[in-house]
Amino acid sequence: MMKRVDIKVATLAAIIGLALTGCSGDDGQNGTDGEPGKDGNPGIPVATDAKALTVAIDKVVIGDQSDITFKVTNEKELPVVGLEKFGFILSGLEQGTNGDANDWSLLSSEACPASKYSKCGSLTDNKDGTYSYRFEKDLTSETGFTITDDKTLRLVLRTGGEAVGQAEVAYANTSYDFRGEGEAALYSKNVVNNQNCAGCHDDFAIHGGKYTEVETCVSCHTENKVSDASKIFPMLAHDAHIGVISAPVGGCDNCHSENEQATDFANWKMVPTQETCITCHTDVDFKEGVNHWPYDDNAQCASCHTPEVIESVHLSTYQGQNERRSNLHLTVTDAKMVPAPQAEENKGKAGSFVQLTIDILDKDGKSRNEQLDKVNYLYYAEFYINWGDQDQGLGFGESVADGRGKVLRVHTNKGPYPGYSEKPIVLNYENGKTTYEIGPFDMDDKFKGDLTDLYGTVSPRIWFCMDASGENIMDCDGQTDWSNGAAGYNWLEFFNTQGLMEERPRRQIVTNELCGDCHGTTTSEDGFVQMTLNCRNCHSKAGDGEFHGTTCVSGNVDSEEQILLKNLMPRGERDWTTASNAAEECMACHNANVVPTQVIRDAHTKQGDKDYVEQLTMSHPDQKVWIHAMHANNRANQSGEGWRRNVEYSADLANCGKCHVKDSYDAKFLVGRKPLALDLDYMDTYTDPTDPVNGRYAVDGVADAYVSPTAAVCLSCHGKRAAQEGEDRRQVRAEVVSHMKQNGAQFGVTLDEYNGEESCAVCHNLNNLKEVHGQK
Known part of the structure; x- marks a missing residue:
């Protein structure tokens, strides 16, 4: 025994x-014994x-x-x-x-x-x-x-x-x-x-x-x-x-991260075995010698697959990116809004202009003394700019004002669409610093009036070319040097009419760390953290059909004029495209002024549908709406059986604190925000963008209707019910829309009809939101 x-x-x-x-x-009654x-x-x-x-x-x-x-x-x-x-x-x-x-x-x-x-x-x-x-x-x-x-x-x-x-x-x-x-x-x-x-x-x-x-x-x-x-x-x-999962497939440390209890977190690279490897590498048969030489046991695995090799193979993309990124930094040394243009090419244009000064720094932080638009080692260097944020005394930024804003494309891989990818206008070059002037920006907003005293944002999209070793910067020839290159880090700068702002004027709503809990993060040696979210899962890219270079199409039109939606599944490699800075720089384009795009309409939301306005609302590109709707699987191009863009959110949707910083989801922050813009007759007026005379791009949407901001945000999560037999997508909950309208919400009204008199925050204050969402 x-x-x-x-x-x-x-x-x-x-x-x-x-x-x-x-x-x-508390119903005010004593509890039962x-x-x-x-x-x-x-x-x-x-x-x-x-x-x-x-x-x-x-x-x-x-x-x-x-x-x-x-x-x-x-x-x-x-x-x-x-x-x-x-x-x-x-x-x-x-x-x-x-x-x-x-x-x-x-x-x-x-x-x-x-x-x-x-x-x-x-x-x-x-x-x-x-x-x-x-x-x-x-x-x-x-x-x-x-x-x-x-x-x-x-x-x-x-x-x-x-x-x-x-x-x-x-x-x-x-x-x-x-x-x-x-x-x-x-x-x-x-x-x-x-x-x-x-x-x-x-x-x-x-x-x-x-x-x-x-x-x-x-x-x-x-x-x-x-x-x-x-x-x-x-x-x-x-x-x-x-x-x-919503993080890159190859990022083993998405789950195998160190903490006090996970004492063997590094087991994935310390103990390689055929049993675990084939769960990812499904095309390998170790016993039969398919895509790997045959062997009977795991005795020799670690001889070749050392911890260093395994980590390099799985994580080198983003680790290599960090190493390569250190070779080049594009730094905004100044940015300001001016009331009138100074560049000769802009003279005579009405409106205000942004002047952006950029220096190219080496890995030691010293200027390379080069004019940005004249170097040949940048595959793209684009700066996304918008204006119109304000404090309102509540410590948060108002929705930006100027639609998709302006993009300074100093170097670009975008197609040469008129009005979309224009030659940058150099105002001045001196001591390694290049100043560009871009505009005009309209300072008169239909909802907020004069915007001159507000502030703007600027963030980059950068890729530079290197040799195969990843050690030396080289001119881009459009071939191997591009794939050997590196995506520069994202950053976000705030500026006003005086210049760059030293202190952050906008409240913090989300952080890289919170988003990165699911989407993965990339951290530099100096502690700079970025969310690893691949924008190309949604955005168009070369080969995506006639809409490439014109809009965030969430798919493309194939040769048979059918919508071919891209999958929301993550890519296999980290940071192959630029990472995101807590999604804040996305506000430059993803704001209330931008109407939903052509492909969403043509695919699943059409004029004449009884829920056309509500479906457009939940498919709106406004940051505070589309993120909620996408995670809740409520956008018009989601929720169908077998559809490629369905999202199964891994947490409780009611847990606002999963993504939000502290109480940043308080409904008071939506009071007075700008309504969401719609273009209800878009399909009647849309034309082939390749038509040299009458071509109308998706970016040319003209707002002709509006939706109340609080209703739009709440509808993004609460607006759909499960599809019933015979329905190909989840349907809008009419009772929810009716409740919102009874309390002041407006859907699809004209500018003259819009009154901005939602009363949601009266009942749905912070305490109520915490209670109904089960928040502590």
């Missing part, structure tokens, strides 16, 4: 209680209710007869008696040999009360908050694993799913790793944990919500438990995420 392992733990408390939260209000408390030992106060349970393991004896003694308390540290529902999982960790990874083996999974899925051993309630459990199974009988004094064992104890007092306590899992003779485990394999998952997911609960920790999953989805190798946890997790 295997010798028994007797372990006593004084005060081990693995606290994993998920507090029950919900939306509730709770159920009588369950009897405990005489003289011992026991809990009459609980929001969460804490489990402390007191004693574990493992052998042919295995016993556990543990104590359960509530959040007030009172003993909880009378519990009847528990789960017990015990697994052992086997050290890998011949290159194999260390693997868990399931020794037993039991639960009380018993069911068709699990047996229940002997459970005893000691009436003082402590419980005793004897496993039904002889844990030494597992043929694939031998318990010894030095091997790590893991006990997972499940609580919850039953009422304590009047409220049911949420499921929670407590895990405890140990080894024989009462000593701490020498080693425990923790590659990922809930903290890694929490970047994208709000919580982690599967199998009816009973299992809430990654430690539980790896303990049960083991080779000796599951019959299908694809269900072993590493393979199962890869299969569920590869090509599905």
Whole structure:
């Protein structure tokens, strides 16, 4: 008989209680009496209710007869008696040999009360908050694993799913790793944990919500438990995420990131095995020698696939980008709005102009003393500019004023469309600094009046060419040097009529770190963090048909005049195009003044549809609308069965704090904002943009109707219901639109009809929003 392992733990408390939260209000009435408390030992106060349970393991004896003694308390540290529902999982960790990874083996999974899925051993309630459990199974009988004094064992104890007092306590899992003779485990394999998952997911609960920790999953989805190798946890997790998550596929550190609990976060590059590699590299058959020479085991994998090689192969794109980026910096040294043009080419044009001064710096921060428009090593250098932000006394920026703004295209890979890609106008060049003048900007806004005293933004889009080594800048010849190049870092500068502003005037709504939790981040050595979001998932590119270079088309028209929508799936490489700066620079184009584009209309939202205006609203490019609608799968080009652009958001859409900084989602910030512009007769007036005489581009949309801003934002999440039989997309919820209209919202009204008198924030104040969205 295997010798028994007797372990006593004084005060081990693995606290994993998920507090029950919900939306509730005070009705002013006294609550009803709770159920009588369950009897405990005489003289011992026991809990009459609980929001969460804490489990402390007191004693574990493992052998042919295995016993556990543990104590359960509530959040007030009172003993909880009378519990009847528990789960017990015990697994052992086997050290890998011949290159194999260390693997868990399931020794037993039991639960009380018993069911068709699990047996229940002997459970005893000691009436003082402590419980005793004897496993039904002889844990030494597992043929694939031998318990010894030095091997790590893991006990997972499940609580919850039953009422304590009047409220049911949420499921929670407590895990405890140990080894024989009462000593701490020498080693425990923790590659990922809930903290890694929490970047994208709000919580982690599967199998009816009973299992809430990654430690539980790896303990049960083991080779000796599951019959299908694809269900072993590493393979199962890869299969569920590869090509599905919103971060670049090759970025293993999206999930395998370091934290205090994930002690083996680097396992992905330290222990290469064929079992995990083929979950991504599906075209490889190691046994048959397809796309790799054949071998029988993992013994030699690490000989070639060293940690350095694996990291380089998977992450070199963005790590190399960081190294290459350091060779060149385009820096705005000054920017200001002037009331009249100074460049000869602009003389006689009505309106104000932005003067932008740019210096080219080397990796040491010194000027290269070169005129920007005359160098040949920039594949593109474009600067997106807009104007019209204001504070309004609330500490936030108003919507920018000038439609898609202006783009200073000093170097560009865009097509030569008239009015879209024009030759830059140089005002001055001196001491390595080139000053450009771009405009005109209209300072008279139809909603805000004179905009002269406000401020503007400028952000770049940069790519420069290098040799194959990634060490030397070289002139672009349009071939290999382009792919060897580097995307410059994004940045955002604020300026006014006096020049660059030293302090940030706009409230912070999102951050690179928050967005990067799901989309990935790229960090330089000096700590500069950017969200790794590939804009080309939505934007047009060369070969995308006749609309390339004219608009953000979210797809293209193929030769049969059918809409060919691009997939929203992430690319395989990080930072192949410029990363994003918390989406703020997108405001230059993605604002309330820009009407929805041709392709969205032609694909799924057509004039004459009964919900035409509402569908256009949810498909609007305004930043505060399209981000919500896209994540909620509510845009007109989403939500169809089998459509390529569907999004399955991995968290709770009601969790505003997942993306927003603090209370930046307060409805007061929408009061007085500019309405969203629509062009309702666009399809009647649209013409072929290649027509040299009458061509009308998608960027030439003319606003003829407007939608209230608060209604548009709220509709972006709350506006759709699930499609019913025979419907090819989710339908607009008429009752939601009606409620909004009853409270002042306007949809598709003319400029003269628009009054801006929404009353949403009266009821939906910050406290109300937090309550109904379940926010703390």
